[in-house]
Amino acid sequence: DAGVTQSPTHLIKTRGQHVTLRCSPISGHKSVSWYQQVLGQGPQFIFQYYEKEERGRGNFPDRFSARQFPNYSSELNVNALLLGDSALYLCASSLGDYQPQHFGDGTRLSIL
Amino acid sequence: AQSVAQPEDQVNVAEGNPLTVKCTYSVSGNPYLFWYVQYPNRGLQFLLKYITGDNLVKGSYGFEAEFNKSQTSFHLKKPSALVSDSALYFCAVRDMEGLTGGGNKLTFGTGTQLKVEL
Numbered sequence: 001d002a003g004v005t006q007s008p009t010h011l012i013k014t015r016g017q018h019v020t021l022r023c024s025p026i027s028g029h030k031s032v033s034w035y036q037q038v039l040g041q042g043p044q045f046i047f048q049y050y051e052k053e054e055r056g057r058g059n060f061p062d063r064f065s066a067r068q069f070p071n072y073s074s075e076l077n078v079n080a081l082l083l084g085d086s087a088l089y090l091c092a093s094s095l096g097d098y099q100p101q102h103f104g105d106g107t108r109l110s111i112l
Numbered sequence: 113a114q115s116v117a118q119p120e121d122q123v124n125v126a127e128g129n130p131l132t133v134k135c136t137y138s139v140s141g142n143p144y145l146f147w148y149v150q151y152p153n154r155g156l157q158f159l160l161k162y163i164t165g166d167n168l169v170k171g172s173y174g175f176e177a178e179f180n181k182s183q184t185s186f187h188l189k190k191p192s193a194l195v196s197d198s199a200l201y202f203c204a205v206r207d208m209e210g211l212t213g214g215g216n217k218l219t220f221g222t223g224t225q226l227k228v229e230l
Contacts, residue, residue, distance in 0.1 A: 004155070031216055042202055042220030043156070055215040090155055097216045098163060098206075100146060103155035 002026070004104035006091050012110045013081050021076045021107045025093030031055075032074040033101060034066055035090040043090055049074060078109075086111045114139045114207040116186075118221035125193045125228055133188040133224045135203030144206035145186045146218065147177055149199045156202065162186060173197075193228045200225050 005024045013019055025032050031050045035043035045058040049068035063079045072093075078085055088108050092101035115138045125131045137143050144163055148156040160171025167179045177188050188201060200223050207219040 033216065033218075035218075042204075042222050043218075045207075045217050045219070048215055048217055050215070056217055058217075092156075092218075094216050098144065099216070100158040100161055101216060101218060102158060103148075105153075105155040108153075 004091055004093050004102055006089075006104040006107050008107060009105070010108045010110075012112060014112050015081055015083060017081050018077065018079045019081060019109060021078075021089050021091075021109070023074045023076070023091030023093075023104060025072050025074070025091075026102055029093035029095055029102075030072055031094045031096065031101075032068055032072065033092045033094075034074070034076045035092065035103075036060075037088040037090055037106070039087070046076070081111050083111050085109065113209050114143075114205045114219055116145075116203045116205050116219065116221040118201075118203055118224045120224050121222075122225045122227065125226070127195050127228050127230055128192050131190050131193040131197070131226065131228070133201050133203075133226060135186045135188065135221060137184050137186060137203075137205055139205060143179075143186075145177075145179065146204040146206075147171065147175070147186075147188050148202045148204060148220075150202065150223075151199050159188070193226075195228050195230060198226055198228045 033048040034046040037043040047066040048055040052068045066076045068074045088106040090106045092103045094101045147159040162179045203221040204218040
């Protein structure tokens with residue numbers, strides 16, 4: 001079975017632009033979460049969606065938004081990009097609340 | 113808030129020797145703990161979890177972890193290290209803060225770089 005897939009793998013943007021990152025969960029997984037991993041740090045929680053509803057949001061500004069589609073895939077949108085948004089953005093899916101999250105390989109976002 | 117701490121930035125071990133990567137936790141209620149491994153330019157791979165039950169949890173690739181409630185620790189172990197185990201290891205805890213209607217949010221430690229040398 002395919003794992004969590006994310007696209008694109010790499011992205012270069014300039015300050016002020018916006019970006020859309022995409023994630024397809026493992027088949028059968030209804031929960032999708034997004035994390036930001038800055039170099040040298042552990043991943044930080046951004047959002048979780050379950051059955052297309054937002055379950056939680058981390059300590060990120062309103063420039064960050066997300067949604068989940070009927071097929072359980074998800075998009076993360078970031079507006080008005082800042083240099084500090086440069087990071088690896090990870091998507092994870094899981095079967096349920098007490099099940100392990102399975103991560104994709106991430107999208108490396110670089111802001112110039 | 114739930115949190116985990118990984119006190120060592122780096123652990124060095126010779127191939128064939130046992131390895132331990134340390135993690136301590138701070139939670140209210142029952143802890144749900146996880147270990148993940150990250151290879152360069154890759155996402156995180158799930159190794160093992162502790163939800164309830166036996167204090168010794170067995171996981172993937174020969175790794176195991178020992179849950180110790182009195183010491184609030186969840187150390188990752190392997191009896192015989194391989195060079196291919198060299199990677200970045202993260203301890204994580206399920207954190208319900210800020211979630212509605214359930215949820216599955218992980219709070220991660222800062223990571224421990226494991227280096228296994230010949």
